[in-house]
Amino acid sequence: MTDTILEVKDMKKYFNSPKGKVHAVDGVSFSIERGSTLGIVGESGCGKSTIGKSILRLTEPSDGQVFFEGKDITEISKREMRRLRKDMQIVFQDPYSSLNPRKTVSQAIREPIVINNIIKGKDAINDRVVELMEMVGLDQRLYNTYPHELDGGRRQRICIARALAVEPKFILCDEPVSALDVSIQAQILNLMKDLQEQLGLTYIFITHDLSVVKFFSDRIIVMYLGKVVETASADDLFKNPVHPYTQALLSSIPVPDLEARKERIMLSGEISSPINPKNECRFAKRCRFVMDVCHESAPDLTEISEGHCVACHLLKTK
Amino acid sequence: MNSNDKKVLEVKNLTVTYESEGSVVEAVNGINLDLTARKTVGLVGETGAGKTTTALSLLGLVQKPQGHVKNGKIIINGKNILEMTEKELENIRGKEIAMIFQDPMTALNPVMTVGDQIAESIVKHEKVKYEEAFAKASELLETVGIDKARAKEYPHQFSGGMRQRVVIAIALACRPGILIADEPTTALDVTIQAQVLDMMKKLKDEYETSMIMITHDLGVVAEICDEVAVMYAGHILEYGVLEDIFNRTKHPYTEGLFNSIPDINDDKIRLVPIDGGMPDPSNLPKGCVFHPRCPYADEKCKTEKPELKNISETHQVACIAYDRPGFSLGRSNS
Amino acid sequence: MLKAGNEMQAKTMNIKTRKTTMAGDSTSLQRSKASEVWLQFRKNKGAVVALILLILIVLVALFSDIIWDYKDDVIKQNISEKLQGPSLAHPFGTDHVGRDMVARVGYGTRYSLSIALASVVIAVIAGGILGAIAGYFGGWIENIIMRLTDIFTMIPSALMAIGIIVIIGIKTSNLVIALGITNIPVFTRITRASVMTVRNCEYIEASRAIGASELYILFVHALPNSMSQIFVQATLAVGNCIIAASSLSFIGVGVPVPTPEWGALLSMGRSYIQSAPYLTLFPGLAIFVTVMLINTVGDGLRDALDPKLKQ
Numbered sequence: 001m002t003d004t005i006l007e008v009k010d011m012k013k014y015f016n017s018p019k020g021k022v023h024a025v026d027g028v029s030f031s032i033e034r035g036s037t038l039g040i041v042g043e044s045g046c047g048k049s050t051i052g053k054s055i056l057r058l059t060e061p062s063d064g065q066v067f068f069e070g071k072d073i074t075e076i077s078k079r080e081m082r083r084l085r086k087d088m089q090i091v092f093q094d095p096y097s098s099l100n101p102r103k104t105v106s107q108a109i110r111e112p113i114v115i116n117n118i119i120k121g122k123d124a125i126n127d128r129v130v131e132l133m134e135m136v137g138l139d140q141r142l143y144n145t146y147p148h149e150l151d152g153g154r155r156q157r158i159c160i161a162r163a164l165a166v167e168p169k170f171i172l173c174d175e176p177v178s179a180l181d182v183s184i185q186a187q188i189l190n191l192m193k194d195l196q197e198q199l200g201l202t203y204i205f206i207t208h209d210l211s212v213v214k215f216f217s218d219r220i221i222v223m224y225l226g227k228v229v230e231t232a233s234a235d236d237l238f239k240n241p242v243h244p245y246t247q248a249l250l251s252s253i254p255v256p257d258l259e260a261r262k263e264r265i266m267l268s269g270e271i272s273s274p275i276n277p278k279n280e281c282r283f284a285k286r287c288r289f290v291m292d293v294c295h296e297s298a299p300d301l302t303e304i305s306e307g308h309c310v311a312c313h314l315l316k317t318k
Numbered sequence: 319m320n321s322n323d324k325k326v327l328e329v330k331n332l333t334v335t336y337e338s339e340g341s342v343v344e345a346v347n348g349i350n351l352d353l354t355a356r357k358t359v360g361l362v363g364e365t366g367a368g369k370t371t372t373a374l375s376l377l378g379l380v381q382k383p384q385g386h387v388k389n390g391k392i393i394i395n396g397k398n399i400l401e402m403t404e405k406e407l408e409n410i411r412g413k414e415i416a417m418i419f420q421d422p423m424t425a426l427n428p429v430m431t432v433g434d435q436i437a438e439s440i441v442k443h444e445k446v447k448y449e450e451a452f453a454k455a456s457e458l459l460e461t462v463g464i465d466k467a468r469a470k471e472y473p474h475q476f477s478g479g480m481r482q483r484v485v486i487a488i489a490l491a492c493r494p495g496i497l498i499a500d501e502p503t504t505a506l507d508v509t510i511q512a513q514v515l516d517m518m519k520k521l522k523d524e525y526e527t528s529m530i531m532i533t534h535d536l537g538v539v540a541e542i543c544d545e546v547a548v549m550y551a552g553h554i555l556e557y558g559v560l561e562d563i564f565n566r567t568k569h570p571y572t573e574g575l576f577n578s579i580p581d582i583n584d585d586k587i588r589l590v591p592i593d594g595g596m597p598d599p600s601n602l603p604k605g606c607v608f609h610p611r612c613p614y615a616d617e618k619c620k621t622e623k624p625e626l627k628n629i630s631e632t633h634q635v636a637c638i639a640y641d642r643p644g645f646s647l648g649r650s651n652s
Numbered sequence: 653m654l655k656a657g658n659e660m661q662a663k664t665m666n667i668k669t670r671k672t673t674m675a676g677d678s679t680s681l682q683r684s685k686a687s688e689v690w691l692q693f694r695k696n697k698g699a700v701v702a703l704i705l706l707i708l709i710v711l712v713a714l715f716s717d718i719i720w721d722y723k724d725d726v727i728k729q730n731i732s733e734k735l736q737g738p739s740l741a742h743p744f745g746t747d748h749v750g751r752d753m754v755a756r757v758g759y760g761t762r763y764s765l766s767i768a769l770a771s772v773v774i775a776v777i778a779g780g781i782l783g784a785i786a787g788y789f790g791g792w793i794e795n796i797i798m799r800l801t802d803i804f805t806m807i808p809s810a811l812m813a814i815g816i817i818v819i820i821g822i823k824t825s826n827l828v829i830a831l832g833i834t835n836i837p838v839f840t841r842i843t844r845a846s847v848m849t850v851r852n853c854e855y856i857e858a859s860r861a862i863g864a865s866e867l868y869i870l871f872v873h874a875l876p877n878s879m880s881q882i883f884v885q886a887t888l889a890v891g892n893c894i895i896a897a898s899s900l901s902f903i904g905v906g907v908p909v910p911t912p913e914w915g916a917l918l919s920m921g922r923s924y925i926q927s928a929p930y931l932t933l934f935p936g937l938a939i940f941v942t943v944m945l946i947n948t949v950g951d952g953l954r955d956a957l958d959p960k961l962k963q
Binding site: 089092093099100101 | 853854855857858859860861862863864865868873876877
């Protein structure tokens with residue numbers, strides 16, 4: 001019996017642009033088990049961040065439902081949603097802009113506690129702030145420092161402490177390490193992994209970095225232009241990528257290993273934006289296996305083995 | 319020494335500092351670097367390692383009045399560029415040594431067509447008529463994989479990867495002997511990065527250009543470089559050919575970098591990060607600059623500054639731990 | 653992409669940022685924002701000199717009732733000494749009813765400065781609130797506020813001020829109200845613009861994600877981070893208001909006689925400009941010098957507050 005904490009059903013997010021309707025997210029569905037990590041991977045413009053923000057209703061989705069612990073949160077009022085934010089938190093990509101430059105470390109961490117009335121009493125709150133700082137590995141002497149005095153790694157630790165302050169069940173991590181140097185990135189990834197074990201957190205991990213997502217996730221969703229092209233367990237996806245886009249994506253990662261060099265699948269062309277898309281496979285223009293049928297209809301996500309789904313017309317021809 | 323091993327660039331004991339509000343930031347501390355014809359040297363390191371400052375000083379572009387090249391020689395084709403006048407430098411830039419900047423979004427002038435921007439450099443250095451230069455520019459666009467007809471378009475009409483191709487075309491316009499690429503693919507998506515790296519490799523061979531590749535990504539290094547210099551806090555800590563660095567890693571920092579990267583071919587449960595953060599560049603640690611973060615450091619490392627020493631024909635490392643008998647790193651070296 | 657951005661920043665402009673961002677290990681960096689701004693401001697020598705002189709002028713304004721007796725020195729007529737040129741006893745001369753111009757101009761500092769300051773406060777508060785609402789919430793409410801602002805801007809400000817005063821009557825307090833109202837559009841615009849920039853910062857979204865209400869975010873996060881621009885604009889507006897108040901007094905719709913406001917002094921000296929030019933020269937100089945000092949300080953502040961200019 002699986003314990004699903006979050007379920008997204010047929011989410012759509014369209015934007016109006018001068019050139020037409022941008023289908024940033026177009027019918028995405030998935031669910032996450034409590035305590036696990038779901039990675040959402042894709043290149044810029046694939047809609048991965050929009051999904052994240054729509055789940056938390058930081059932008060309102062155009063269509064579709066989001067069930068958090070069985071409750072459809074796209075239906076509830078803004079006030080009710082504010083109360084729910086205690087359970088659902090987010091860590092942003094850029095620790096340089098996601099902290100108010102005028103608030104000290106302790107003020108930043110205190111804010112969510114006070115707003116949500118988690119703890120009352122000044123001393124109790126201060127103790128909690130110190131405890132949280134310890135939890136994320138921030139030295140106590142940084143209590144009264146300002147974000148601009150700290151490096152990216154420490155700032156990201158502040159952001160994580162802020163997210164943890166409200167004792168959430170679920171944290172959405174939107175490229176949390178891509179602005180950091182590699183040596184710092186590893187520290188933050190380890191920290192987040194430890195916290196997940198200690199606190200039983202559920203993560204959605206949005207990233208463009210495939211090696212990070214492999215390290216971090218249980219399941220992975222690969223997105224291309226607002227659509228899911230493949231989803232599988234992390235191991236399965238890396239060992240047996242089926243969709244031509246996933247294959248190309250995996251082969252494009254520069255591997256810091258001289259022996260492990262492999263044949264590279266070079267994609268032609270570049271990602272376009274999904275403005276008024278036709279009913280066709282959105283990857284067709286860059287696909288090396290493109291067939292006539294790819295331009296005639298969009299492929300559905302089909303299960304090819306347990307937990308491994310692919311949206312590609314090639315499956316039918318095999 | 320045969321002509322193939324000709325050194326096109328020699329950097330000797332280069333020291334660059336920035337001064338502001340009474341504090342002195344030592345951005346580059348006495349580095350040595352040789353670039354052999356048609357080879358690619360990678361400068362690898364994290365933010366604040368001094369990679370970009372090194373690159374800027376090679377072009378004589380260290381910003382004054384804060385920046386000072388304190389010491390050293392930069393010899394390009396037999397001439398020390400640190401002794402050149404601004405006029406002489408201008409003649410060299412673009413012609414003998416060119417640079418590719420990391421952000422293709424800001425490296426191009428938004429109100430000039432891309433053809434004009436390429437032609438500009440050709441007109442300046444080759445004293446040809448504008449029409450001729452523009453025709454040449456169009457051909458160059460073709461070389462970097464962009465349709466000739468698009469020469470009359472403006473940068474905003476191009477995607478990120480395409481713009482970086484234009485930037486590369488500008489850098490190659492006058493067939494410079496030395497190309498400096500400062501994180502040329504960092505701002506690009508992986509599939510586009512693969513395209514651009516592939517193209518750079520081909521063009522480099524075709525144009526017989528030597529290249530300095532600045533990057534933080536060891537994957538990119540493995541892809542394109544022949545030699546690697548690992549930089550940290552303005553120092554080169556390890557230097558060698560690709561196999562030396564990747565398969566015979568000797569410096570603890572290099573080891574730390576490798577351990578920090580999640581490896582997609584390996585199911586590691588935890589990463590082994592480097593403790594702590596970058597040192598304050600205006601107040602670098604005494605002794606070895608890496609000692610506060612180094613798991614192998616002992617008392618001696620806090621006081622004695624290691625020199626870059628040869629450990630093989632091609633491989634140099636700056637670490638005094640090797641004075642200890644039987645010392646070796648934890649990383650299994652094949 | 654962001655990593656690229658950071659490197660770029662470290663490279664191109666400032667090693668200083670790099671120093672501070674990495675200096676978590678050194679304990680010495682506990683500088684507050686205010687002291688950082690001061691360090692930055694101090695580098696502009698001209699602005700520092702201007703600030704010192706401006707402080708002197710403000711001191712004169714604050715203590716003018718101690719320095720001069722309003723009844724005896726400033727408004728008491730002394731026809732026997734009328735229209736004397738500058739001398740040791742009366743360095744600025746005396747006016748057509750024999751009052752010492754040093755005392756008049758000196759006491760005028762208090763009027764001119766406080767009228768300007770009070771008008772700017774009104775404008776900042778009203779314009780600030782309107783602008784913050786327009787910039788933060790957007791939508792129809794923004795449209796209404798901004799279209800109204802546009803209409804206000806189309807009427808020449810002097811004309812509008814005169815109109816307002818004519819309606820509500822010539823009084824010093826009414827002059828303040830009129831000047832305040834004419835300055836509202838400037839502050840509505842500038843607050844809206846800076847709140848709009850701040851609104852798109854990630855920390856606003858981060859705050860929303862922890863469950864903060866919109867009003868809380870507006871007042872705790874968005875407005876304080878827009879303050880520096882508003883503050884700089886306010887300094888410059890004080891200078892403009894001194895001129896505007898003087899102009900209105902000059903044409904007779906400003907302060908009532910015999911208040912020694914600078915513009916009123918100018919206006920009074922106008923009839924004697926041939927025979928006693930010093931009557932217009934000194935009040936004119938007072939306006940000129942004060943406004944110039946305020947603008948210099950304002951420019952210095954703007955540069956000190958602009959992180960992009962930090963080096």
